[in-house]
Amino acid sequence: MKLKFLLLITFLALICCKREQKILSSDWTVISKRLEYKEENNTLLVKSGNYTYNFKKNQTPLKKIILLNASLVGYISELNAENLIIGVSSPEYIYSQKIQNLIRTGKIQNVGSDQKYDVEKIIALKPDAIFTNHIASFDNTYQLLKNNGIQVIFLDEYMEQNPLEKTAYIKLFGKLFGKDKEAETKYEGIKKNYNELKQLALKAKQKPVVLANEMYGDVWYLPGGKTSLANYIADANAQYVLKNNTEEKAVTMSFEDVFSKSAGVQYWINAGNHVSKKEMLSINPFYAKLDVFNKGKIYGVAGRERQKANDFFESGVVRSDLVLKDDIKIFHPELLPDYQLTYMKELE
Structure with missing residues (x-):
């Protein structure tokens, strides 16, 4: 009787472990309180602020993107993924020489400014996704783009106040571009440097x-x-x-x-x-x-x-x-x- 009881306890424990593993495998990767993502049923789910995005397995990695904010360029450059960019707005605010060269040769198109986007050009370019900060005055434009089958992804990296959480947005771009390992390596390297510098600063008198x-x-x-x-x-x-x-x-x-x-x-x-x-x-x-x-x-x-x-x-x-x-x-x-x-x- 005692042996049967022990076997039952062991069996239940194994079931619980399997269930726990299943739960853990579907956990969200939390970047910050504003951004998280997870893979579930061959779909990549992304929660950014008040918005949720679904990417089917055949939709990623993204191959053609448009950036409407220069503040997002750094993530793309850090992953050496400039070749994915087909359009940018306000190119005069972009520092990257590599991207400027691509603009100059016509491989990246100017799609307007934060005053007015060239919607027709954006639709004609057929991007897999557009990345931007949400600006309420452009809601009609965003809706028009969505109606034409274009995924508009709003990111709030500018609202992040923890420096390393802002850096960690690179993980999402890595996931979307099929550069997960590279993004993780970049993040961990920056995090290591940051924490070592923080310790160094404590030596100041x-x-x-x-x-x-x-x-x-x-x-x-x-x-x-x-x-x-x-x-x-x-x-x-x-x-x-x-x-x-x-x-x-x-x-x-x-x-x-x-x-x-x-x-x-x-x-x-x-x-x-x-x-x-x-x-x-x-x-x-x-x-x-x-x-x-x-x-x-x-x-x-x-x-x-x-x-x-x-x-x-x-x-x-x-x-x-x-x-x-x-x-x-x-x-x-x-x-x-x-x-x-x-x-x-x-x-x-």
């Missing part, structure tokens, strides 16, 4: 105070304390002026509000793409009242810029390790004596 962004008109859009910029500063072992703030978006402030928080600030980063402090003053003379402007160091994001295109908003979206490395070099130059800044540039 001082923790400088940091200000960020700039004024537009009479408003200073200061990144909230839970934004990606604030997370980069924290991971670089520095103190952000709004470190105790809980917003994941920019906080609007007057110059007086920022001035009241600027005492002791040693570094000012992401100060636009200005070429000099003199240029900054010509736009806003109030900056001269800030101690950091006169005694500290100011850095803009003009390290890799070509006319209207800026690589900080392209490859920098994926290469969170290089963005962090720039910040550490700025705040703790002694930790990276031989490193030259990638995206940032000091204003003289």
